[in-house]
Amino acid sequence: MTIKGKAYIAGIYEHPTRKAEDKSLAQLHAEVARGALDDAGLTRDDVDGYFCAGDAPGLGGLSMADYMGLKVRHMDTTETGGSSYVIHVAHAAEAIAAGKCTVALITLAGRPRAEGTATGTTSRNYGAASPDVPFEFPFGPTVVNQYAMAAMRHIYQYGTTSAQLAWIKVAASHHAQHNSHALLRDVVTVDDVVNSPMISDPLHRLDCCVITDGGGALVVVKPEVARSLRRPRVRVIGAGEAPKHQMGGKIDLTYSGAVWSGPAAFSEAGVKPADIKYVSIYDSFTITVLITLEDLGFCEKGHGGKFVSDGNLISGVGTLPFNTDGGGLCNNHPGNRGGLTKVVEAVRQLRGEAHPRVQVRNCDVALAHGTGGSLATRHGSATLIMDRG
Amino acid sequence: MAPAEPALEKENKPVSGFERKVPAPPVTPETQPFWSAAAEGRLLIKWCRSCDQAHYYPRSICPFCFGDTTEWREASGRGTIYSYSIMRRVPVPYAIAYVTLEEGVTMMTNIVDCDLDAIRIGQQVQVVFRPTEGGPPVPMFAPA
Numbered sequence: 001m002t003i004k005g006k007a008y009i010a011g012i013y014e015h016p017t018r019k020a021e022d023k024s025l026a027q028l029h030a031e032v033a034r035g036a037l038d039d040a041g042l043t044r045d046d047v048d049g050y051f052c053a054g055d056a057p058g059l060g061g062l063s064m065a066d067y068m069g070l071k072v073r074h075m076d077t078t079e080t081g082g083s084s085y086v087i088h089v090a091h092a093a094e095a096i097a098a099g100k101c102t103v104a105l106i107t108l109a110g111r112p113r114a115e116g117t118a119t120g121t122t123s124r125n126y127g128a129a130s131p132d133v134p135f136e137f138p139f140g141p142t143v144v145n146q147y148a149m150a151a152m153r154h155i156y157q158y159g160t161t162s163a164q165l166a167w168i169k170v171a172a173s174h175h176a177q178h179n180s181h182a183l184l185r186d187v188v189t190v191d192d193v194v195n196s197p198m199i200s201d202p203l204h205r206l207d208c209c210v211i212t213d214g215g216g217a218l219v220v221v222k223p224e225v226a227r228s229l230r231r232p233r234v235r236v237i238g239a240g241e242a243p244k245h246q247m248g249g250k251i252d253l254t255y256s257g258a259v260w261s262g263p264a265a266f267s268e269a270g271v272k273p274a275d276i277k278y279v280s281i282y283d284s285f286t287i288t289v290l291i292t293l294e295d296l297g298f299c300e301k302g303h304g305g306k307f308v309s310d311g312n313l314i315s316g317v318g319t320l321p322f323n324t325d326g327g328g329l330c331n332n333h334p335g336n337r338g339g340l341t342k343v344v345e346a347v348r349q350l351r352g353e354a355h356p357r358v359q360v361r362n363c364d365v366a367l368a369h370g371t372g373g374s375l376a377t378r379h380g381s382a383t384l385i386m387d388r389g
Numbered sequence: 390m391a392p393a394e395p396a397l398e399k400e401n402k403p404v405s406g407f408e409r410k411v412p413a414p415p416v417t418p419e420t421q422p423f424w425s426a427a428a429e430g431r432l433l434i435k436w437c438r439s440c441d442q443a444h445y446y447p448r449s450i451c452p453f454c455f456g457d458t459t460e461w462r463e464a465s466g467r468g469t470i471y472s473y474s475i476m477r478r479v480p481v482p483y484a485i486a487y488v489t490l491e492e493g494v495t496m497m498t499n500i501v502d503c504d505l506d507a508i509r510i511g512q513q514v515q516v517v518f519r520p521t522e523g524g525p526p527v528p529m530f531a532p533a
Contacts, residue, residue, distance in 0.1 A: 121476070128415030134424075135446035135447075136446075137412060139529075144476070153471065197477075198478075250495070251489075
């Protein structure tokens with residue numbers, strides 16, 4: 001069975017807030033759900049499938065179904081960190097293809113700023129039952145220094161430079177200047193990035209994504225429903241998912257799970273990297289983008305530094321426009337989970353609803369990719385390919 | 390990134406003679422021999438008798454062949470730095486690293502007893518055990 005053409009993304013919503021001190025987590029989930037259903041032209045009562053991940057409070061899907069008054073016949077709470085929602089789209093398409101639901105709602109929300117979470121620079125303790133904790137937690141693994149080790153190895157092995165990594169942030173900032181909701185709207189230069197404070201070598205402050213509150217939602221529907229709605233149609237045509245971990249101690253930090261999720265998605269969609277007009281690439285850090293682009297086949301392994309340089313990722317300038325909303329690096333990384341907003345901007349591009357200054361001309365095929373967890377220990381890679389239906 | 394705490398706004402330089410407090414590793418029956426050996430200054434790794442390979446972190450069931458005939462073996466304690474990073478925007482900067490042991494497995498650790506700015510990938514290192522807050526010592530590495 002394939003999911004190609006079996007489901008459409010009919011509704012998208014990105015919460016405009018970036019700091020939600022006055023809102024509860026459940027409230028944010030419900031607000032983004034309303035937003036995405038409104039966007040699709042559907043109502044809460046049309047929803048018969050619900051998808052959420054580890055950011056949902058309490059008993060997750062159960063608690064949120066209760067709060068939102070959902071009556072659904074299919075639920076999926078697949079948790080792969082920030083990439084969960086990219087996987088949810090694929091799983092929703094599978095469920096729709098199997099007749100398990102017709103209108104699937106996916107929600108994400110978080111409020112790390114309101115809660116004062118030191119997201120990047122403190123070690124998270126996953127508890128004594130997590131088998132890796134005794135062998136990692138004492139050594140102070142943080143989000144930043146783990147991704148930094150992947151960057152350090154890429155620099156060592158392939159001659160990648162900090163200036164090349166900086167170009168990824170520069171491109172994101174060029175896009176964010178047009179997004180009135182973006183947390184950071186100032187255009188930055190390569191010098192600005194490499195001269196920003198070193199957080200954990202070789203990653204500077206401006207190599208790191210923003211920390212924001214808010215969230216987003218998606219509505220995935222069966223083709224008959226999509227055809228009944230008055231919105232430009234965006235069709236799911238291919239998806240792949242893969243965990244990558246420490247491989248029993250045979251650690252290689254130079255590639256991600258995208259080496260598996262990418263080919264699966266391209267194969268199902270029947271397209272190649274050269275066919276993709278726009279990419280949303282998970283950008284927790286600049287290095288995440290560089291390694292992912294290599295792994296998805298947009299350039300050769302080790303050539304990512306050269307590929308992203310000189311504005312090649314800037315819409316209207318380079319050959320591969322990416323993250324035209326400003327991405328996680330400048331716009332939004334709600335709840336420290338950036339996968340959902342990756343899908344949102346890809347849908348905007350396919351609909352022709354991106355900001356006119358960053359809209360890609362003739363954007364008929366787009367890709368969204370998520371990397372959840374940690375690049376240096378264990379992460380979930382998810383690739384989603386969509387076209388105009 | 391969101392702004393750091395005001396006290397951390399200044400650029401942190403590596404500090405010698407002042408060490409990060411190391412949290413205790415939770416000890417479980419499955420890995421208790423590892424920590425007992427660590428208390429004696431010995432680094433154990435798990436070896437699978439079925440597929441004749443070492444793995445890390447240690448498990449009862451081999452992650453390569455899924456066999457249950459794993460055994461503890463003492464490692465040489467010698468290795469090379471596969472990658473590292475200096476965490477700077479914290480009260481006490483420290484070096485996290487992956488070290489590849491002579492036995493072929495790569496493990497997460499810290500590099501200690503050295504100038505943090507002189508650490509390099511490919512550097513030869515030797516295990517040293519460091520105390521933790523109320524638990525067994527953990528294996529870190531120092532330049533050989």
